[in-house]
Amino acid sequence: MVAKEVLTGTHFMNxxxxxxxxxxxxxxRFFAGYPITPATExxxxxxxxxxxxxxxxxxxEDEIASMAAILGASWGGVKSMTSTSGPGFSLMMENIGLxxxxxxxxxxxxxxxxxxxxxxxxxxxxxxxxxxxWGSHGHxxxxxxxPASPQQxxxxxxxxxxxxxxxxxxxxxxxxxxxGHMNERVIIPREDEIEIINRRKPSVAREDYLPYEAxxxxxxxxxxxxxxxxxxxxxxxxxxxxYPAMNAAAQEQMIARLVDKIRNNREKIISTKNLYLDDAEIxxxxxxxxxxxxxxxxxxxxxxxxxxxxxxxxxxxPFPEELIRSVAPGAKAMIMAEINGGQLVLELERCAxxxxxxxxxxxFGGAIIHPNLILNAISKAxxxxx
Amino acid sequence: MTDKRExxxxxxxxxxxxxxxxxxxxxxxxxxxxxxxxxxxQNYGPESRGGAxxxxxxxxxEEILFPCVEEPEILICMSQEAYMKxxxxxxxxxxxxxxxxxxxxxxxxxxxxxxxxxxxxxxEQLGTKMMANIVMLGFLSAVEHLVHAETLKKAVLDxxxxxxxxxxxxxxxxxxxxxxxxxxxxxxxxPGKHQD
Amino acid sequence: MTTSKxxxxxxxxxxxxxxxxxxxxxxxxxxxxIGTVFSAVISAIKNTxxxxxxxxxxxxxxxxxxxxxxxRLDSFHTTHGxxxxxxxxxxxxxxxxxxxxxxxxxxxxxxxxxxxxxAARRNMDMTVICVNNLNYGMTGxxxxxxxxxxxxxxxxxxxxxxxxxxxxxxxxxxxxxxVARWTAMQVRSLRSSISEALEKRGFSFVEVITPxxxxxxxxxxxxxxxxxxxxxxxxxxxxxxxxxxxxxxDIDKEIVVGKFVDIERPTFLDxxxxxxxxxxxxxxxxxxxxxxxx
Numbered sequence: 103m104v105a106k107e108v109l110t111g112t113h114f115m116n117x118x119x120x121x122x123x124x125x126x127x128x129x130x131r132f133f134a135g136y137p138i139t140p141a142t143e144x145x146x147x148x149x150x151x152x153x154x155x156x157x158x159x160x161x162x163e164d165e166i167a168s169m170a171a172i173l174g175a176s177w178g179g180v181k182s183m184t185s186t187s188g189p190g191f192s193l194m195m196e197n198i199g200l201x202x203x204x205x206x207x208x209x210x211x212x213x214x215x216x217x218x219x220x221x222x223x224x225x226x227x228x229x230x231x232x233x234x235x236w237g238s239h240g241h242x243x244x245x246x247x248x249p250a251s252p253q254q255x256x257x258x259x260x261x262x263x264x265x266x267x268x269x270x271x272x273x274x275x276x277x278x279x280x281x282g283h284m285n286e287r288v289i290i291p292r293e294d295e296i297e298i299i300n301r302r303k304p305s306v307a308r309e310d311y312l313p314y315e316a317x318x319x320x321x322x323x324x325x326x327x328x329x330x331x332x333x334x335x336x337x338x339x340x341x342x343x344x345y346p347a348m349n350a351a352a353q354e355q356m357i358a359r360l361v362d363k364i365r366n367n368r369e370k371i372i373s374t375k376n377l378y379l380d381d382a383e384i385x386x387x388x389x390x391x392x393x394x395x396x397x398x399x400x401x402x403x404x405x406x407x408x409x410x411x412x413x414x415x416x417x418x419x420p421f422p423e424e425l426i427r428s429v430a431p432g433a434k435a436m437i438m439a440e441i442n443g444g445q446l447v448l449e450l451e452r453c454a455x456x457x458x459x460x461x462x463x464x465x466f467g468g469a470i471i472h473p474n475l476i477l478n479a480i481s482k483a484x485x486x487x488x
Numbered sequence: 489m490t491d492k493r494e495x496x497x498x499x500x501x502x503x504x505x506x507x508x509x510x511x512x513x514x515x516x517x518x519x520x521x522x523x524x525x526x527x528x529x530q531n532y533g534p535e536s537r538g539g540a541x542x543x544x545x546x547x548x549x550e551e552i553l554f555p556c557v558e559e560p561e562i563l564i565c566m567s568q569e570a571y572m573k574x575x576x577x578x579x580x581x582x583x584x585x586x587x588x589x590x591x592x593x594x595x596x597x598x599x600x601x602x603x604x605x606x607x608x609x610x611x612e613q614l615g616t617k618m619m620a621n622i623v624m625l626g627f628l629s630a631v632e633h634l635v636h637a638e639t640l641k642k643a644v645l646d647x648x649x650x651x652x653x654x655x656x657x658x659x660x661x662x663x664x665x666x667x668x669x670x671x672x673x674x675x676x677x678x679p680g681k682h683q684d
Numbered sequence: 685m686t687t688s689k690x691x692x693x694x695x696x697x698x699x700x701x702x703x704x705x706x707x708x709x710x711x712x713x714x715x716x717x718i719g720t721v722f723s724a725v726i727s728a729i730k731n732t733x734x735x736x737x738x739x740x741x742x743x744x745x746x747x748x749x750x751x752x753x754x755x756r757l758d759s760f761h762t763t764h765g766x767x768x769x770x771x772x773x774x775x776x777x778x779x780x781x782x783x784x785x786x787x788x789x790x791x792x793x794x795x796x797x798x799x800x801x802x803a804a805r806r807n808m809d810m811t812v813i814c815v816n817n818l819n820y821g822m823t824g825x826x827x828x829x830x831x832x833x834x835x836x837x838x839x840x841x842x843x844x845x846x847x848x849x850x851x852x853x854x855x856x857x858x859x860x861x862x863v864a865r866w867t868a869m870q871v872r873s874l875r876s877s878i879s880e881a882l883e884k885r886g887f888s889f890v891e892v893i894t895p896x897x898x899x900x901x902x903x904x905x906x907x908x909x910x911x912x913x914x915x916x917x918x919x920x921x922x923x924x925x926x927x928x929x930x931x932x933x934d935i936d937k938e939i940v941v942g943k944f945v946d947i948e949r950p951t952f953l954d955x956x957x958x959x960x961x962x963x964x965x966x967x968x969x970x971x972x973x974x975x976x977x978x
Contacts, residue, residue, distance in 0.1 A: 114516040114526070132777055134769075153960035158776045160952075162769060163802040170766040170799075171773030174742070177760065178777025200763050224532060284555055285512055285528040287519040327758040327774060328781050330737045334704065334753060336761035345707060346753060346761075398553040473554050 105154030108293040117255040117281040118143035118185075120288045121211055122151060124259030125183050127296055130209070131157035132182035134171035136164055136190060139223040140279040141213035144185035165190035169197035172208045177335065179326035181263055183209040187279075188217040191230055191237070199238030200337045201272035202360065205314070205322065207301055209262045211275040213282035214390075216441075216467025226279040227467035228390055228441035234274050235419050241357060243364035245371055246274045246419040248389040252286045258416070264299040265371065269363055270321060276418060278441070280391045280470055304331065312342040314356075320363035364420060373416040374425060378404065382411020384483045385429055387450055388439040389415040392471050396439045399476035408484045418446065426453035435483035439463045439476050459483075494548040495634055496557045500574050501566030503532060503541045506621035510564075511543025513625060513643045514635065518547045520646075521639035527555040540569055547634055562632055564624060565591050566607070583632055587620070592683035603631045603670065604680050610662050615655060622648075622656050623663035630667025637664060699726045702736065704756050711750055713821075715909025717868035717894025721815050722751055724871060725786065728878035729757075739782045742771040744791035747822045747896075748815040751786045765796030768803045771810050779953055782882065783809075789816040789830040793849055797829070804858035804887045806952040811881045811888045814851060817896035818935070825899025832935050836903040848933070851891050856928035856945045861886035863928060863945035868894040869917035870941065877943060886951050893920075893939060 108127045115123075121144050125133075133148040135141075145161070152159040158175075162168040165186050172182035186194060191212045201208060212234065216227035230237075234246045245265050247258045258275060266273040304311050304323040313333050316322045325331035338346040339353045347356075364371065377400060379385065384403070388396035393414040403410035411433075413425065430436060435458055438447035447462045454460050463471060463479045497514065501507045511528040518526040524547055531542045544557035563578045565571035565586040575597050578584055584597060588606040607623040614623075622644055629637040641660055648656045669675040697703075703726070712718050729739060736757055743752035745764035752759040758781075762770045767785045775783045785792075792800050792814050803810070819837050820826040826839040830851065834843040852865045862884040864877035874892060881888035895901055895912030906912045919935055924942040931940040950958075 112520055114512070114519045114528075132773065134773060153956075158956070160772070160776060162772075163798050166766060167769035167772070167799055167802070170762065170769035171776075173762075174760070174770040174773025174775075175777035176773075177758075178774045178781070180777035182773065182777070196763055197766060200766075280529060280555065283530055285515050285526075286552075286555075287525065327740050327760075328737060328778055332737065332756055332758055334759045334761070336753060337763055338761065345704075394553040394555070401553075470554070470556055472556075 105151070107155055108296065109290050110292050111290060113288045113290065114285050115252060115288050116143060116283055116285045117249065117252040117277060118213065118283065119147050120252040120255040121185065121259045121275070121277070121282075122147035123288075123290060124256040125209065125263065126151055126155060127256075127290065127293070128181065128260040128263035129298060129300075130181045130183050130263060131155065132172065132175035132180045133157070133159050133184065134162050134168040134175070134182070135184045135186065136162055136168050138165075138187045138190045140215055140282045141185040141187045141190075141211065143282070144211060144213070165193040166197065169194040169201075169210070173197060173201050173204070173206045176206045176208045177327045179328065181207070181267070183211065183263075185211040185213065187213050187215050187223075188221065188227070188230060189219070191233065195233075195237040198272050199240060199242070202238065202242045202244070203337050204335045205270040205324070205360070206272065207266040207270050207324075208272045209259065209266055209275065210272055211259070211277060214276060214278040222468050224279065225468040226391060226441060226470060228276075228278055228392060229445070229467060230276060231418060231440070231442065231445045234276055241361070243361045244274060244419050245269065245271065245364065246276055246417065248276050248415055248418045249281055250390050250393045250414065251281060252284060252288045254416075255281060256288050256290065260296060260298075264297065267301045268299050268321065269367070269371075270301065270324060271364075276390065278391050303329070308332065313344040314340065315342040316359055316363070320359060320366055368420040371417060372420055372422045374422050375414040375416060377412040377414070378409070379411045379413070379429060381409050383409040383434040384437065384480050385411045385413060385433045385435075386437045386439060386476060386480065387413045387415065387426075389418055389446070392439045392441055395471045395473045396476050398473035399480060402473065402477050403480045403484075406481070408480055410480050410484075415446075421446075421449045421453065423453045426450060427455065430454040430457035433458045434486070436460045437463060437476065437479050437483060439471050441465060441467050441471060494546050494552060495562070496560045497545040497547070497562040497564070497634065498542060498557050498560035498574060498577070499545065499564045499566075500540075500542040500570030502569065503539045505541070505566050506618065507541045507566065508532075508543045509647060510621040510625055511545045513640065513647050514545050515547070516646060517635040517640040517643035521642055522635045524549055524635075525552050527552045529555050540573065542570065542574070562628075562634075564628065566620065566624065568592060585624075585628065585631065587624070588678055588680060592681045594684055595682055602680075603627070603667070604677065605663060605666055606678065607663060610666070611659055614659050614662065619656055619659040622659040626660035626663025627667040628663075630664045630671060699723065699730070702726050702729060702756050704754055707754055710754055712747060713898040715895060715897040716747065716821075717817060717892070717896070717913070718748055718751065718815055720868045720871060721748075721813065721874070721892050721894065722754070724875040724878055725751070725784070725813060726755065728875050728882055731879050732882055734782065738780060739784065740774060741784050741786060742767045742774065743785065744787040744796060745822075746788040746791045746820065747817070748786055748788040749791060765791055765794070765799065767791065768796060768799040768810075768812065772803060772808050775808060775810055776953070779809075783811070784882070785810055785812045787814065788821070789814060789818070789851065790820045790828040793851060793854070794829045801854070801858045804855055804860045804889070807859055807861060807886045807949050809886055809951045809953065811878075811884070811890070813878065813881075814889070814891045815894050816851065816891055817894045817900060819896060819900040821896045821899055825896070825903060835900070837900070838903070850931065850933045852889070852931050852933070852944055853928045855889040859887065859949065860889045860945060861947050861949050862888035862943075864889075864943040865891040865893070865931065865933070866941050867913070867916040867920050867939060868892055869913045870920070873941075880943070880946070884946075886949055
């Protein structure tokens with residue numbers, strides 16, 4: 103019996119399993135990882151499924167090695183990913199930076215738990231939002247997706263691969279313990295209904311190929327190891343040839359391109375789900391599992407006659423700055439709901455830019471935010487007492 | 489069913505009893521075969537075996553947003569610890585279900601609708617106590633209508649190893665028949681064990 | 685500075701085809717032993733007759749890590765200590781490519797030590813070449829896991845209080861299928877060991893004791909590069925087929941050199957294929973050319 107790449111059909115599976123199936127549907131054939139709650143089920147699913155598809159699963163000695171291995175595999179021409187949670191995510195940071203600098207497509211799924219340190223391994227958290235943005239040293243742009251259901255774990259893992267292949271960078275999925283461990287219906291479409299994007303290959307001869315010379319959209323075609331281009335890839339600041347260039351001008355040129363390829367394409371990358379924004383006075387912004395509580399609260403508020411609206415961030419980074427700037431002046435207040443002490447609310451405040459008050463509904467981790475807490479905040483804000 | 493109400497079920501016990509699997513099967517039956525919405529979340533400690541464990545299932549004809557079961561309308565207890573910990577959360581009009589041999593109830597909790605079955609003993613008699621969760625699901629299908637019994641049976645078949653399918657269906661039927669007999673008043677349930 | 689191509693009427697150097705000549709001059713100090721090892725690696729690669737497009741070099745950070753930047757192969761200069769796990773991913777994604785890891789003693793055995801022992805344990809099919817100059821050269825000569833007890837470095841000005849690793853013994857204990865050690869003076873033996881290591885299936889390891897005249901030599905009053913080379917050679921004793929645990933690495937007494945291990949053992953991929961074969965219908969066709977290029 104030949105195993106299927108795409109498990110077309112309706113399933114009742116948890117988010118971790120859905121992430122694995124999304125990756126396989128996207129063409130991922132290499133996984134390197136290290137066991138960690140609550141992401142272990144991704145690795146377990148991969149170890150079962152990848153050999154069926156002629157792919158490689160390897161359990162590395164730690165998360166540093168896992169991240170390094172998926173970069174190597176990507177240069178070997180194979181779509182690759184790893185998964186982890188907070189402590190392992192911290193260990194991956196340096197090589198995520200190598201992936202950014204060398205423009206290596208790959209996917210990292212962080213199923214967040216409550217931290218810092220070992221924290222609450224089996225409980226939910228959303229405290230890695232800023233780490234995902236800035237966790238590796240230096241200045242760069244990143245793409246981070248935030249699934250709120252097992253279905254989105256499937257869909258967004260495919261999107262993560264597509265974005266990583268197109269924009270050539272590690273794309274991060276910030277899931278959380280509840281989304282990872284919750285079972286829910288997951289509908290896997292037919293293979294021909296799934297859009298797959300593969301990295302752009304060079305079309306020029308070896309002598310003419312400049313590995314880091316971007317096309318007009320800011321993205322450089324990528325030659326894999328073994329393609330005959332004999333590329334050099336380095337984490338040092340490099341020029342178009344990929345050769346180390348140790349000066350400020352080269353740094354300026356390289357980072358500008360890494361930053362611009364994301365910034366200039368942000369409209370294509372950013373994805374939000376907007377609810378009742380047309381007449382909303384109180385706008386809740388949330389992501390991941392918290393967005394479900396927020397949606398419940400907004401619906402309840404509407405039932406109570408409060409003009410509440412919702413922005414669900416399906417991509418956390420890049421942050422939808424333009425959307426917030428356009429919504430804030432028409433709102434009486436904006437509310438961020440997130441399971442940390444207040445991280446993305448800082449970005450919301452920055453983008454609202456004083457046009458309306460911004461408040462936070464949160465806890466430090468360990469439990470989902472109750473919809474009633476958000477509803478209370480909405481009610482209070484509607485009464486003008488934020 | 490046209491019931492748009494969310495049905496909140498809390499299945500509790502200790503690790504190794506198949507508590508999470510029972511919740512998974514229930515959710516599968518609801519989503520895959522009864523075409524409803526369902527969420528199943530789990531609570532567990534660091535232990536693989538023996539620690540307190542629960543699975544929370546919500547079934548609804550509409551999209552479920554908040555997946556936590558805070559005040560279940562059906563509480564299934566397969567250990568004393570789980571009973572003591574969770575019984576207070578059961579809604580007044582809710583249904584309390586427990587394993588006759590594993591839980592000593594309190595008289596104060598008997599105002600709920602109550603059902604019990606020696607699920608673990610029955611499973612042992614059928615060959616392995618590993619199937620206590622399936623006996624319990626069969627029993628549940630008889631005393632509370634959440635999903636169709638046939639779809640629940642299908643979901644059991646989807647979830648157990650091929651070699652054990654027949655045994656598990658037997659376990660399911662055992663629980664269901666016992667429940668049906670009690671509902672119909674054909675048998676008097678064994679006396680439950682009270683702690684007070 | 686001129687590149688070798690720009691100089692007229694000079695015939696191309698036989699190694700030019702494998703050099704990124706436009707990147708010459710290199711950054712290594714005069715007298716550094718890395719150049720010797722680099723040329724040994726290049727000639728060993730040439731001797732194999734393999735298609736250069738089927739060979740990749742992966743390095744970590746440090747003086748030796750720069751080797752990957754000068755060789756005209758697919759080459760990857762990764763993060764400090766992580767060359768081996770990067771190479772692991774590359775190899776598993778492209779089993780048909782021969783993967784060579786080059787790095788220094790600090791990179792491979794301090795920050796990257798855990799990766800080394802696990803890659804050897806798994807028998808990951810790659811060749812690891814360690815340029816052991818007894819200290820961290822690039823950062824100015826700090827204490828390394830190879831620094832001899834009592835030796836002076838910028839972080840052990842009164843003498844290193846730690847005992848060093850014996851890398852070749854460590855490699856053999858972890859399961860490497862090929863282990864050899866030479867000093868940088870023993871070029872022919874070194875070249876032939878690298879050739880053997882490249883041809884070896886499995887995790888092969890070659891350690892080269894090299895002079896770092898700018899840092900280690902200067903601080904420990906070892907004289908010029910040539911004097912260091914001669915000193916190491918003088919201390920060396922060729923002992924083929926010795927038990928690796930007895931392959932002493934002590935610059936004050938005896939540097940045992942030679943080939944210590946040359947065994948056959950199934951690789952990670954051999955085992956992976958064996959255990960997963962019933963489930964892997966596409967495996968053979970996917971990697972049909974896995975050994976052909978070699």
